[in-house]
Amino acid sequence: MSDEVVTNRAVTYANNTTPATITSSKLDLKTCYKNNELVIEVHAAALNPIDFITHQLCNSYIFGNYPKTYSRDYSGVIVKVGKNVDKCWKVGDKVNGVYGHIYGKRGSLSHFLILDPAKNVAITHMVEVPKGENDPYDDFVYAAAWPLTFGTAYSVLHNYKKKWSPDSKVLVIGASTSVSYAFVHIAKNYFNIGTVAGICSKNSIERNKKLGYDYLVPYDEGTIVDNVKALRKSKLESEKFDFIFDSVGNHDFFSVMNRFLKPKADDSFYVTIVGNEKANYENISWKSFISLGSISAALNPFKSFNWRFASPTPSNNFIEVGNEMIKNGTYKPPIDSVYEFEKFQDAIDRIKSNKAKGKVVIKMK
Numbered sequence: 001m002s003d004e005v006v007t008n009r010a011v012t013y014a015n016n017t018t019p020a021t022i023t024s025s026k027l028d029l030k031t032c033y034k035n036n037e038l039v040i041e042v043h044a045a046a047l048n049p050i051d052f053i054t055h056q057l058c059n060s061y062i063f064g065n066y067p068k069t070y071s072r073d074y075s076g077v078i079v080k081v082g083k084n085v086d087k088c089w090k091v092g093d094k095v096n097g098v099y100g101h102i103y104g105k106r107g108s109l110s111h112f113l114i115l116d117p118a119k120n121v122a123i124t125h126m127v128e129v130p131k132g133e134n135d136p137y138d139d140f141v142y143a144a145a146w147p148l149t150f151g152t153a154y155s156v157l158h159n160y161k162k163k164w165s166p167d168s169k170v171l172v173i174g175a176s177t178s179v180s181y182a183f184v185h186i187a188k189n190y191f192n193i194g195t196v197a198g199i200c201s202k203n204s205i206e207r208n209k210k211l212g213y214d215y216l217v218p219y220d221e222g223t224i225v226d227n228v229k230a231l232r233k234s235k236l237e238s239e240k241f242d243f244i245f246d247s248v249g250n251h252d253f254f255s256v257m258n259r260f261l262k263p264k265a266d267d268s269f270y271v272t273i274v275g276n277e278k279a280n281y282e283n284i285s286w287k288s289f290i291s292l293g294s295i296s297a298a299l300n301p302f303k304s305f306n307w308r309f310a311s312p313t314p315s316n317n318f319i320e321v322g323n324e325m326i327k328n329g330t331y332k333p334p335i336d337s338v339y340e341f342e343k344f345q346d347a348i349d350r351i352k353s354n355k356a357k358g359k360v361v362i363k364m365k
C-alpha cells in the first residue's frame with residue numbers, strides 16, 4: 001500500500017429516505033487524481049439550501065442509491081496537482097470556490113475534494129478578509145462562505161439588464177437572505193445602482209438598513225404589494241422599478257406587475273432564483289419548484305414582463321469580482337454560525353430553520 005493513503009471522511013446520503021451521515025473511504029493521494037485535476041484538502045465548507053433541498057428530493061428510483069456528497073462552497077489547501085493543470089495552481093496554495101454538482105459523488109463537505117480547475121472554473125486564490133478587533137473567524141471560514149451566494153447575486157445583476165446607473169431602482173424580495181446580502185453590496189458598490197429597496201420581516205429591518213438598502217418594508221405586516229405601493233408613493237415619487245429580484249420564491253406582484261415594474265421596452269426584468277412559491281423546508285416537494293405558474297412564467301412568450309430564472313454562471317468571472325470586493329473592503333462575507341464537522345446535522349438544522357442571517361459554515365479541521 002502507498003504511504004500516502006488517507007482517510008477521506010465526507011457527509012453523504014443515498015436517497016431521501018436515508019439521513020445525511022459521515023462516511024469514510026480510503027484515498028491514495030498518489031493515484032486518486034487525473035493529470036488535469038487538483039486535490040484540495042478542505043478546511044471549511046458552507047451549506048446552502050440547495051444541499052438539503054436536493055437531498056429531500058432524491059428519489060432512489062430516479063437518482064440511484066450511490067453515496068451523494070453534501071455541499072458546494074469550499075476553502076482549503078492544494079495538496080496535489082496533475083501534470084496538465086495550469087501552472088497558476090500549486091501545492092500549498094490556499095484556494096476557495098464553488099464545486100458545482102447535482103447529486104455528485106464528490107462535494108465539498110468532504111476532507112478532500114478532487115476537481116478539474118479548467119472545468120470547475122469558480123476557483124480562486126484566497127484573499128485575506130479585513131477583520132475587526134474581536135473577529136472570531138479565520139480566513140478559511142470567510143473564504144468558504146461566499147462563492148455560491150455572491151456568484152448568484154452577481155450573475156443576476158450582470159447577466160440581464162444591459163446598463164445600470166445611479167438612477168436605477170431595484171426592489172429585492174427577501175432582503176435578509178445571504179444572496180440578497182451579496183446583491184445589495186454588489187448593486188451599491190460595484191454597479192453604482194442608486195436605489196435598492198427591500199422586503200424582509202419587520203424584525204430584520206434594522207439589521208438590513210446597515211447593509212445599504214435605501215428603504216425596507218415588512219412582509220409580515222400588511223401585504224407586500226400594499227407596502228411597496230405606499231413606499232413608491234412616499235419615497236420614490238411613484239416611479240416604477242427597473243428590476244425586481246426575488247430571492248425567496250414569490251408571485252405577489254405578477255397580477256399587478258405593470259404598476260411596479262417599468263415596461264419591457266425599458267430593459268426591465270423580474271428575476272427569481274427560487275420560483276413562484278416559498279418552499280416549506282420541512283416538506284420539500286418538486287411541486288414547490290416546478291409549478292404550472294413557474295412553467296408558464298418561463299415559457300409563455302406573450303407575458304407582459306421579462307421573467308427570468310437565474311443561477312450562478314462562473315463564466316462571468318464572479319469569483320474574481322468577489323475577491324476584488326473583499327480586498328477593497330466593499331463586501332465582507334456574512335457569517336451566521338460555524339460548526340465542527342461532527343456537528344454537521346446542527347448546521348443543516350440551522351440553515352433549515354430559515355432564520356440564518358449569513359452563512360452557515362462547517363470547519364473540517
Ligand SMILES: NC(=O)c1ccc[n+]([C@@H]2O[C@H](COP(=O)([O-])OP(=O)(O)OC[C@H]3O[C@@H](n4cnc5c(N)ncnc54)[C@H](OP(=O)(O)O)[C@@H]3O)[C@@H](O)[C@H]2O)c1
Nearest residue numbers: 049152174176177178179200201204273310311354355356
Ligand atoms: N437559483 C440558484 O442558483 C440559487 C442560488 C443560491 C440560492 N438559491 C435559493 O435562494 C434562496 C435564498 O438562499 P440563501 O442561502 O441566500 O437564503 P438564507 O440566507 O438561508 O435566507 C434566510 C433568510 O430568509 C429570510 N426569510 C425567511 N422566510 C422569508 C419569507 N417568507 N420572505 C422573505 N424572507 C424570508 C429570513 O429573514 P427574515 O428575517 O427577513 O424573515 C432569513 O434570515 C433559497 O431558496 C435558495 O435555495 C438559489
